[in-house]
Amino acid sequence: MTRLWNPSRSRALKVLAAAMLGLFVAVLPGTTSPAAAAVDGPPLNTPVSVLDAALSCPGTFLHPDREPVLLVHGTSSTYDETWEWGYSPALRDAGYDVCGVDLPNRAMGDIQVATEYVVHAIDRIHATTGRKVDVIGHSQGNMEIRWALKWWPSLQAQVDDAVFVADPGHGIGGGNLLCTGSCAPAMHQFRIGSNFLVALNAVDETPGSVSYTNLYSLTDEAIVPVTTAPLDGARNISMQGVCPGRTVGHFSFLYDAVAYRLVIDALSHSGTAEPARLPLGTCLDVNLPGVSPSEASTATAIAAANLNAEVLNATKFPAEPPLRAYTQP
Known part of the structure; x- marks a missing residue:
């Protein structure tokens, strides 16, 4: 299956420059076993070599005054397709060390398996830098972050900020509609009321x-009904509560200027984001720094095409994956 990704020349050069600066985090001493284990949590079944290969970070972390940032993509996508044309270069320009993780099978498989990649990434970045990690997720990527922090409690001391963007926190009605029969494992897990x-x-x-x-x-056309979005205990911020009448779709969260401002506010202050701190006139901004309207349109079209391809062609199963044993009392 052919996937579409053709960033503009300027963005392609930024991706190439990032690759030249640093590729993958090196395997640290003591991680030569075929599978990894996180402290105070279930053992990871995915081999360390696979987990390391999925994690990209700078060769050198250059900003010791700020927490490194881990970006986690969503369904049917990859790190490059979700982040490298927009958020990653913008965050680097803002003075952050940026890491990304590629979830297996373009995040169409069991979210419990994909979470192992996030668990390992947080633990590895923390061990490498000696600092807490800020994690940002889009769509399904937030589920992996939340699952990791819930079932690997040692990670809670390794994470400063968790910023969820377009999180299907309590499920989406689309999952219930699409999974009346067989569908991809992650789609089963999206269903409202799933195990x-x-x-x-x-x-x-x-x-x-x-x-x-x-x-x-x-x-957000994907998070329906929107009442499933707020989370107990989080600072829940609706985009329309910040900028009345603003239209922000599921994918356009990835280039919306106000959403980006809120993300930066969360990362640069103690505690959660606070809309009252945003500069006057923020609601007049359109795209995050460095993203042109044509790039935003192209990226949105590519994401839609890849989602449609994955929904049609991903390996399908008649039922939701069973819950792992560690979830049982």
Whole structure:
């Protein structure tokens, strides 16, 4: 299956420059076993070599005054397709060391498996830098972040900010419609009332002392009904509550200027994002720094094409993946 990705020349050069600056985090001493294990959490079944290969970080972390940032992409996408044309260069220009993780099977498989990549990434970045990590997710990527922080509680001390962008926190109606028969594992888990979501949201939706910022939009065409978006214990911020009448769709969150301002506000202050701190006139801005209207349109079209291709062609199963044993009392 051919996937579409053709960034503009300027963005392609930025991607190339980033690749030249640093490729993958080196395997640290003591991680030569075929599978990894996180402290105070279940063992990881994915081999360390696979987890390391999925993580990209600068060869050298250049900003010791700020937490490194881990970006986690969503369904049917990759790190490059979601972040490298917009958020990654913007955050680097703003003075942050940026890492990204590629979830397996373009995040169409079991979210419990994909979470192992996020667990390992947070733990590895923390061990490498000796600092807490800021994690930002888009769409399904937020589910991996939340699952990791819930079931690997040691990570709660390794994460400063968790910023959720367009999080399907309590499920989406589209999952229920698409999964009346066989569908991809992640789609089963998106369903409102799925076993996965019941386990994810049980007892405490925002565990630990992590600063949880949750950005959602009343015009997000994927998070329907929008009442599933807010999370107990998070700073829930609707885009229309900040800028009345603003239209922010599911994918346009990735280049919306106001959403980006809120993300930066969360990263650069103690605690969660606070809309009252945004500069006067922020609602007049359109795209995040460095993203042109044509780039935004192209990226949106590519994301839609890849989602459609994955929904049609991903390996399908008649039922939701069983919950892992560690979720049981």
